[in-house]
Amino acid sequence: MLAVRAIIADDHPLFRGALQQAAGSLMPGATVLEAACMADVWALLKQYPGTELVFLDLMMPGTDGFAGLSVLKAEYPDVAVIMISAHEDNLTISRAMALGASAFVPKSAPLGTLSQAIDAVLDGDSWLPDGVELAQGEDTQKLALIARLTPQQLRVLKMIADGLLNKQIAFEMQVQETTVKQHVSAILRKLEVYNRTQAGLLYQSLHQVASSQ
Structure with missing residues (x-):
């Protein structure tokens, strides 16, 4: 796997540290940066324009729900986003994917699941947890238009x-x-x-x- 630059964006230091350690082991040679709020994400993306991957917590300060994801994909369309969240319902996952996320990983998922998501995204594919069926209702269709x-x-x-x-x-x-x-x-x-x-x-x-x- 080629060395990549990634940002882990989560406001909980313990989880952020654990995710950084896991991501580092799953992406040998990668530069893994940390952000505790959306303002930190914008600063890092500006400072490191070659960033390829962002692990984004849905409820982190400054994300404003899905608005942070929407703006991130509009401003940096080439940056892949793996959503990380304790919200694991199909509608939440469907909305994130409709707005341009490449993968959605529940915070309760084991390390092997995160590894699968990273491998898929870095190969240019999307990834979802087993058993998830994306909602096809008007809500997600309308959100997809924002992209x-x-x-x-x-x-x-x-x-x-x-x-x-x-x-x-x-x-x-x-x-x-x-x-x-x-x-x-x-x-x-x-x-x-x-x-x-x-x-x-x-x-x-x-x-x-x-x-x-």
Whole structure:
């Protein structure tokens, strides 16, 4: 296996340390970095642009549910993401995969399971735990549309969800209001919705995570 650079993003030091040790043993020669919050992830990705893999805890501070995954894949589409979470229900796993995760590993999984996920992802494949059937409902289909957005469009969508008007968004982004209007039109088209309210509600759904089962 070629040496890779990976980031382990989890806010629990003991789990993060255990995962780093496990990942190091499963990826000989790899550079494994640690992040305790989403801000740390952004800083490391900027500092180490060759990063290939991120182990991302769904409930880590700053992830805002699935929003962190969505932004990460928009900003760094070539970085593979293995979601690590105590939430193991099919809907949560399905939503993560719809938003671009390459694999989903429950925190309760043994080391051998993590090894299978890493091998599959580094080979360019996706990976799921045995017995998981991805949900095909409207919820996951709608979330998958968010993956179509560019980083700028995703930023505009977040501000729409926060209730900002086009003029306010233009000020925040330091662009012309006509540019914002173009972004909004593209967002509505890509998300297959008719108005800003529907688009904002779809973004807000990224924050919803089911209870652990």
